[in-house]
Amino acid sequence: MTEILFYHLTESNLETALPGLLEKSLERGWKVVVQAGSQGRIEALDAHLWTYQEHSFLAHGTTKDGTQSMQPIWLTTETDNPNEASIRFMVDGAVPDDLTGYERAVYMFDGHDNDAVLQARERWKIEKEAGFDLTYWQQKPNGGWEKKA
DSSP states (O other): OOEEEEEEESSSOHHHHHHHHHHHHHHTTOOEEEEESSHHHHHHHHHHHHHSBTTBOOOOBOTTTOOGGGOSEEEESSSOOTTOOSEEEEETTOOOSOOTTOSEEEEEEETTOHHHHHHHHHHHHHHHHTTOEEEEEEEOTTSOEEEOO
16 A cells, blocks of 8 residues: 655755655655646756756656656656656645555645645545555754654
């Protein structure tokens, strides 16, 4: 069954926290889908993942790049899984159609945005009622993660 994690951003923003989680996913040999709530966020992440570190980048693609099946990280607003990813990240309120085909799914939400927190709580209830195993992680002051539930 898919393991679902909720990552509560309290110390940094998505652009700071997401690349490290994507790197860890790739280290495990997983392909990744990042589903965002808007095309604007996809465009911002697309630019950011090429330049977030001075001496490295995260290879990825979007619909403008094509070759979906070959991309290690696919950025989208859609609910499909064109690169046969093992892990799916949902950001900015994105909601997937179905998570059963993934090893892991991650909801990331901004703890400084009351609407995002309320939406994450609602997704927790929905995923719990669907029978998924859930864990909740909160960001520590140093940017790391602490399992809270």
